[in-house]
Each structure stands twice: as C-alpha cells, then as structure tokens.
Amino acid sequence: MAATNPVLEVTNLSISFGGLRAVDDFSVTINEGELYGLIGPNGAGKTTAFNLLTGVYKPNEGIIRLCGEDITGRSTIDINKAGIARTFQNIRLFKDLSVLDNVKAGLHNIYTYSTMSSILRLPKYYKVEKEMTAKAMELLKVFDLDSSASLKASQLPYGKQRKLEIARALATNPKLLLLDEPAAGMNPNETKELMDTISFIRKEFKMTILLIEHDMKLVSGICERLTVLNFGRILAEGSTSEVLNNPDVITAYLGE
Amino acid sequence: MKDFINKNKDNLITYGIVIIAYIVLELLMSLGLISSLMTGLLVPLCAYIILAVSLNITVGILGELSLGHAGFMCVGAFTSAFFSKCTVNVITVEWIRFTIAILIGFLCAGVIGFLIGMPVLRLKGDYLAIVTLAFGEIIKNVMNVLYIGRDSKGFHFSTKDAVALGLEESGEIIVNGAQGITGTPKSSNFTVGVVLILITLFIVLNLIKSRDGRAVMAIRDNVIAAESVGINITKYKLLAFSISAALAGVAGVLYSHNLSSLMATPKNFGYNMSIMILVFVVLGGIGNIRGSIISAVILTLLPELLRGLSNLRMLIYAIVLIAMMLFSWSPKAKDFRDKTVATLLFWKKDNTVKGGSDNGSN
Ligand SMILES: Nc1ncnc2c1ncn2[C@@H]1O[C@H](COP(=O)(O)OP(=O)(O)O)[C@@H](O)[C@H]1O
Ligand SMILES: [Mg+2]
Numbered sequence: 283m284a285a286t287n288p289v290l291e292v293t294n295l296s297i298s299f300g301g302l303r304a305v306d307d308f309s310v311t312i313n314e315g316e317l318y319g320l321i322g323p324n325g326a327g328k329t330t331a332f333n334l335l336t337g338v339y340k341p342n343e344g345i346i347r348l349c350g351e352d353i354t355g356r357s358t359i360d361i362n363k364a365g366i367a368r369t370f371q372n373i374r375l376f377k378d379l380s381v382l383d384n385v386k387a388g389l390h391n392i393y394t395y396s397t398m399s400s401i402l403r404l405p406k407y408y409k410v411e412k413e414m415t416a417k418a419m420e421l422l423k424v425f426d427l428d429s430s431a432s433l434k435a436s437q438l439p440y441g442k443q444r445k446l447e448i449a450r451a452l453a454t455n456p457k458l459l460l461l462d463e464p465a466a467g468m469n470p471n472e473t474k475e476l477m478d479t480i481s482f483i484r485k486e487f488k489m490t491i492l493l494i495e496h497d498m499k500l501v502s503g504i505c506e507r508l509t510v511l512n513f514g515r516i517l518a519e520g521s522t523s524e525v526l527n528n529p530d531v532i533t534a535y536l537g538e
Numbered sequence: 539m540k541d542f543i544n545k546n547k548d549n550l551i552t553y554g555i556v557i558i559a560y561i562v563l564e565l566l567m568s569l570g571l572i573s574s575l576m577t578g579l580l581v582p583l584c585a586y587i588i589l590a591v592s593l594n595i596t597v598g599i600l601g602e603l604s605l606g607h608a609g610f611m612c613v614g615a616f617t618s619a620f621f622s623k624c625t626v627n628v629i630t631v632e633w634i635r636f637t638i639a640i641l642i643g644f645l646c647a648g649v650i651g652f653l654i655g656m657p658v659l660r661l662k663g664d665y666l667a668i669v670t671l672a673f674g675e676i677i678k679n680v681m682n683v684l685y686i687g688r689d690s691k692g693f694h695f696s697t698k699d700a701v702a703l704g705l706e707e708s709g710e711i712i713v714n715g716a717q718g719i720t721g722t723p724k725s726s727n728f729t730v731g732v733v734l735i736l737i738t739l740f741i742v743l744n745l746i747k748s749r750d751g752r753a754v755m756a757i758r759d760n761v762i763a764a765e766s767v768g769i770n771i772t773k774y775k776l777l778a779f780s781i782s783a784a785l786a787g788v789a790g791v792l793y794s795h796n797l798s799s800l801m802a803t804p805k806n807f808g809y810n811m812s813i814m815i816l817v818f819v820v821l822g823g824i825g826n827i828r829g830s831i832i833s834a835v836i837l838t839l840l841p842e843l844l845r846g847l848s849n850l851r852m853l854i855y856a857i858v859l860i861a862m863m864l865f866s867w868s869p870k871a872k873d874f875r876d877k878t879v880a881t882l883l884f885w886k887k888d889n890t891v892k893g894g895s896d897n898g899s900n
Contacts, residue, residue: 336766362768374763376756378825387756390749391768397777400748401741407748414749454767 287314287349289458289490295334295344304330306514308344312458317484317491319505319522321498323534327514328494329371332460335492336368337361349457363391365457369447369464371494377436381427384435384446385418388453393417421449424486425479441472445479452487459483462494477504498535502526510534549743552828553736559835560732576842577728581796583838584731585611585789588738590818590830592785596666597816598825599746600778601758602659603667606674607786608811612802613650614643614787615794616681616713619722622795623712624688626723636725640734640791647787648780655779660772662761666779674812681802686713718801719794726796734792735831738785742827745781754778821862833862 290312297305305327312318320328333339335346337358346354353364367388376384393414399406422428425445430438435446444464451459464480465473481504483489495501501508502522509519510531518528525531563580566572589611596604618639629635658669685696689709696702700711713719745751753774756764765771794800804810818837822829836858844854 338762358765359768359770362766368766370763370766374760374766376759376763378759379752379755383752383755386749387752387764387769388767390753390756393749395749397745397748397750400750401744403744410749450763450767 288312288347289314289316289349290335290492291345291347291350292335293345295331295341295346297330297334297339297342303514305334305341305511308511308514308516310509310519312490312492314490315484315488316507317480317493317505319501319508320492320494320511321496321501321508322511322517324496326511328511329462330514331511332368332462332494335361335460336366362454362456365455366460367451367454367456367458368460369444369451369462371462371466373440373443373447375435375443375446375450377434379435380431381422381433381435381438381446382415382418382431384450385421385453386414388450389414389417390454392453392455418453421453424483425449441468441476444468444476448479448483452483452489457490459489459491460494461491463496464493465495465497465500473500480504498526498531546747549739549747552739552743552831555828556732556735556739556831560728563728575845576839579838579842580728581726581731582793583835584728584735585793585796586815586818586838587735587831587834588789588792589786589815590822590834591735591738591742591827592782592789593815594819594822594825594827594830595742595745595778595782595785597819598823598827599751599758600754600775600782602775602779603664604670604779604782604812605667605809605816606670606672606677606812607782607815608807608809609670609674609677610647610651610783610786611790611793611811612674612677612681612807614647614790615800615807616719616790616802617646617787618643618791619719619794619800620686620712622723622725623719623721632723632725635723636730636795639725639795640788643787643791644784645787647790648784651783652776652780654783655776659775659779671809671812674807674809678802678804678807681713681718681807682716684713685711685715687711716801718799720799722795722797722800724795724798726792731792734788738788739827741781741785746827750774750777821859836862 288311290310292308292310295305295308296303308331310318320331322328330339334341337356337360340355344354345352348364348366351364353361356364376387379387393410395406395410398404419428419431422431425448427442427446427449430442435443438446448461448464461480465476468476477500480491480493484491493501493505505522507520508522508525510517510525512534517534518525518531563572567577589607593604593607596602621642622635622639625635629638654669654673655666658665683697685698685700685703687694687700687703687705687709689706691706694703694705700714703711705711753764753769754777756767756769757771757774761771793806818834819830821837822831822833840855840858847854
C-alpha cells in the first residue's frame with residue numbers, strides 16, 4: 283500500500299472503571315479505505331473502545347485523531363458530525379419509527395430546513411423531504427430493505443434490523459464506520475450475506491471501516507489487518523494471517 | 539413515498555372530524571336541540587382538547603411525563619386576561635385584541651416551559667414529572683396572592699393585599715389576589731375555540747411529520763442512538779416541551795376569555811386538572827393525537843349527558859373508561875383501527891401485502 287492517509291489515529295487510549303482497566307494503552311492507525319478488524323474474547327474491552335472513540339466515555343488518557351483533527355473529549359454528537367458513525371452490539375433502532383424514518387433520522391444533519399418551514403409547510407419542506415426520502419431509499423436499497431420502508435423498525439426480522447442500523451449509520455455520511463459485532467445472532471447464511479454487504483459498502487462508498495467481531499474466523503475472510511484485545515490490552519496486531527498464527531492469540535482463544 | 543401521502547391524508551381525516559363535529563353541533567344548536575348546560579361546556583371543551591393535544595407532544599411524542607400541564611394553561615390564562623383587561627379601552631377592535639392576547643398567552647407559557655425545561659430536560663430520569671408537578675402548584679398559589687393595580691403613575695404590584703398597592707382614587711385593581719381577574723372581555727366562543735383547535739392541530743401534526751418531529755421521536759425511542767447520529771438531544775427536547783407548554787397557554791387564553799371572573803382554584807388550574815388532561819391523553823392512546831381529541835370530548839360531555847340517570851351515572855362512566863382503555867390499547871383494537879383508516883384511504887391491499895411478504899421472508 284502506497285502512502286495512504288490515516289483516517290483514524292489512536293494513541294495510548296485508556297479508561298478505568300473503578301479498579302478495572304477496561305481499555306489499557308490502546309493504539310491503532312487505520313488508513314483510508316481500510317477494513318480493519320478488532321477482535322478478542324468477550325469482555326476484552328472492544329465495545330468500550332468504541333464508546334471511547336464515539337465520546338460515550340471520556341478517556342482517562344490518550345488521543346484520538348480523525349483525519350488529523352484531535353477529537354478527544356468531544357461529545358458524541360460532535361464526533362458524529364466530525365465523521366464517525368457506529369452501530370451497537372445490542373441493536374438500538376428507533377423502534378416505533380418506520381424503517382424509512384430511521385434512515386431519515388440518520389440524515390438529520392445532512393439535509394436541513396427550519397422549524398418554520400415544517401410548521402407552515404413551506405416549499406422548502408417539500409423539496410428537502412423529497413430529497414431525504416430519495417437518499418434514504420437509495421441507502422435502503424443497498425441493504426435490500428427498500429420493500430420494507432413503511433414498516434415499523436421493530437417489525438423487521440432480527441437480521442434486517444442489524445442491516446438497518448448500518449444503513450442509518452451510513453446516512454450520517456461518516457468518514458469512519460464502526461460496526462460492533464454486526465453478525466451477532468445471525469445464522470451462517472445471513473452472516474455470509476452481511477459480510478458481502480460490508481465488502482460492498484466499503485467499495486461502493488469508499489468507506490473506512492473498523493469492525494468488531496467476536497468470531498475470528500469470520501474476520502479473517504474480509505479484513506487485511508487486525509488488532510486483538512485481551513483484558514483491555516493489545517495482544518497482537520498486524521496482517522490477518524500473521525495475527526491469526528500468533529501463538530498468544532491462539533492460546534487466548536483456546537483458553538476461552 | 540406512498541406512506542408520505544397517506545400520512546397526510548390521515549391528518550386530513552383528523553381536521554375533517556373536527557370540522558364536521560363543529561358543523562353538526564352548530565346545526566343542533568340553531569335547532570335548539572342542545573341544552574344550555576351543554577352549550578356552556580363547549581368552550582371549556584375546546585380548551586381541554588387543545589390541552590390534551592398539546593400534552594400529547596410531551597407525553598406521546600417526546601416520551602416525558604408532565605404532571606403540571608394546567609400550570610402552563612394558568613400562565614396563558616392570566617397573562618392574556620391581564621393584557622385584555624388593560625387594553626380593552628385602547629384596542630377597541632375585538633379580534634385584534636384577542637389575537638394579540640392569544641399570542642401573549644402562547645409566548646408567556648412557551649417561555650416558562652423553556653425556562654423549566656432547560657435545567658430539567660438535561661437530566662436523565664423522571665425529573666420532569668416532579669418539577670412540573672411542583673410548578674403547577676406554585677404558579678396556582680402565586681396567582682392567589684398576586685395583586686396588580688394601575689393608576690396614573692403606572693402599575694403597582696403587591697403580594698400582600700389590595701390596600702398595599704397604594705392606588706390613587708382613580709386607579710383600578712386588575713389582579714385581585716384570590717379573587718383573580720374580573721371583567722375580562724368575553725372574546726371566546728365556540729367558533730373561536732374550534733379555529734384554535736384547528737391551528738393547534740396544524741402546528742402539532744405538521745411538526746410531528748417533519749425533520750424536527752422525527753428527531754424528537756428518535757430521542758424518545760433511543761437517546762443513545764439519537765446522539766450517535768448527531769441529533770442534539772437538549773435542543774429537541776426543549777423544542778417539543780416549549781411548544782407543548784405554549785399551546786397549553788393558548789388553551790388558557792381561550793378558557794380565561796370565556797369567564798367573567800378568572801380565579802386560580804385547585805379545580806381549574808391545579809393538580810386535578812393536570813391529571814384530568816393526562817387521563818385524556820392516556821385513554822386516547824399515548825402519541826395518538828386524534829385519540830386525545832376523542833377522549834377529551836367523551837370524558838367531558840359524558841357526565842353531562844348522563845345527568846338524568848343519576849344512579850347509573852358513575853357506573854356508566856366507569857364502563858366507558860374501561861372500554862376506551864381497551865379500544866386504545868389492545869393490539870387487536872389497534873389493528874382494527876389501522877385497518878379502518880387504511881380502508882378509508884383505499885390503500886389496504888398495498889400495505890398488508892407488503893407486511894405479509896416481509897414476515898414470510900424470514
Ligand atoms: N460503564 C461501565 N462500567 C463498569 N464496567 C464496564 C463498563 N463498560 C464496560 N465495563 C467492563 O469493561 C469490560 C469490557 O467490556 P466490553 O468493552 O463490553 O467488552 P467486549 O465488547 O470486548 O465484549 C468488561 O469487564 C465490562 O464489564
Ligand atoms: Mg462488546
């Protein structure tokens with residue numbers, strides 16, 4: 283890979299909950315267009331790392347840079363505006379909104395009009411809403427959800443809810459997409475299909491993706507580089523084949 | 539996109555129901571078929587409908603609990619009545635004076651809502667319920683000890699008694715403590731009430747189906763996810779709550795300009811009133827605007843309609859309450875309602891086929 287621009291640079295990130303160092307001295311650099319894997323056994327601190335990157339928790343130490351800009355300590359909202367979007371390990375959809383409106387909520391800061399325009403139904407309202415609907419339908423199509431657009435999000439089957447969450451995150455037009463165990467709870471067919479979709483959006487949207495996965499076999503198929511976390515610390519990092527043959531990694535996983 | 543059009547049609551049905559009910563009632567009144575007791579209830583009923591619809595923004599759309607909605611009504615009622623009484627000889631065109639009064643009630647209640655919401659809505663948990671409950675009681679008690687008079691030197695305030703105002707002989711007392719405001723011009727009537735209901739519906743329904751409404755409902759459904767897509771939580775919570783309060787203020791304006799003497803009693807602006815409005819919202823279905831209107835109408839008029847059956851009155855009232863609860867909340871009844879609306883809109887087939895195929899595919 284030639285001189286690429288790092289999208290995400292994390293240095294020495296740490297956080298403690300009471301005495302527990304949930305993430306300890308975590309560093310990673312992810313380049314533009316990369317699909318990077320973050321793996322590790324349950325409780326290793328993967329989700330906590332995501333919560334740090336998205337401002338849900340403030341780190342005790344460390345720096346987070348997005349495209350060179352220091353975003354450490356900013357609020358979740360500002361970090362999303364700066365360009366990080368995520369999904370959740372436990373699905374968090376707007377369950378009483380329609381599938382379409384879930385994605386439109388993701389477009390909230392991309393297409394705007396005033397409260398007055400909506401109350402008085404000014405032409406701007408119709409124009410922008412139409413654009414939003416078109417854009418949202420385009421995203422839903424990528425995930426094969428366009429035929430379910432008018433259903434409530436909670437009416438979708440589990441696998442489709444996971445996809446909808448990704449569509450909603452993509453709607454915010456991120457520079458970096460964080461996926462927290464997107465295949466959790468899916469059957470092998472659904473998982474395969476999802477991994478294909480992830481590869482597809484990476485190419486189609488030229489998206490940089492950081493993917494948490496519990497199952498390392500699954501990651502090996504699509505990520506070039508990986509970091510393995512164990513008890514909050516980096517156990518190994520590097521190219522996928524290198525990492526997966528690392529004896530420490532094998533022990534950590536077999537020990538699980 | 540189908541859905542987009544249908545939702546708009548759905549709103550039209552709501553406006554239609556209000557307008558048709560208005561025409562029918564006007565006809566019945568002109569034929570003398572409605573008792574004067576019922577006629578007297580019509581303006582308060584309009585105020586209750588506006589209150590229920592506005593509270594539904596806080597409870598149903600924002601998903602927060604407010605136990606002091608009558609307090610905002612109280613703010614709207616007193617500020618506007620104060621204005622109207624002061625300007626009755628200055629602004630002689632009634633509709634202009636009343637329009638300004640409505641705007642004043644709207645703004646004052648909205649600003650108070652904003653000020654209360656600002657510290658409270660930042661907190662997680664049911665703090666809003668507690669604070670609004672306290673606010674409702676405080677505002678009512680403040681109105682009971684507030685004296686305002688006017689003479690050639692300007693306005694005089696006191697919280698002691700009317701004498702303490704030290705008015706000149708030519709001066710007049712405008713707000714007279716527990717006796718409240720007397721002699722507010724009687725600008726409200728049923729037609730004005732219905733117009734205000736329609737305006738309220740217009741604001742609320744348009745807001746719900748917009749970028750702002752979506753943001754508010756996203757917050758209601760999942761705060762963490764809403765933050766993760768960059769929605770400003772405090773801003774949208776405050777927006778929804780302030781508008782809810784402001785519209786309650788409008789209900790207060792309507793209410794106060796229907797009374798020759800406006801007093802803050804536990805019955806009209808106290809806790810009981812706040813709870814009654816909440817009951818309208820809950821029984822009509824939380825988040826269901828049309829349901830709020832219907833339950834406000836039924837629960838306000840029913841006791842009057844049943845007056846003749848003195849013994850059975852409370853029994854029937856209770857049965858109706860239970861029936862409404864079942865009708866708004868049981869999943870089957872919800873299905874039935876959705877289907878009825880769908881049939882009305884001629885899109886039943888389209889929708890059920892979609893839903894069915896989706897469930898089948900997994
Ligand atoms: N808010 C919190 N308070 C206390 N402990 C936490 C909190 N969040 C996570 N932890 C702890 O941090 C560790 C890492 O959790 P997590 O990041 O969810 O693991 P993973 O996603 O890798 O399975 C766990 O031991 C968990 O109990
Ligand atoms: Mg996790």
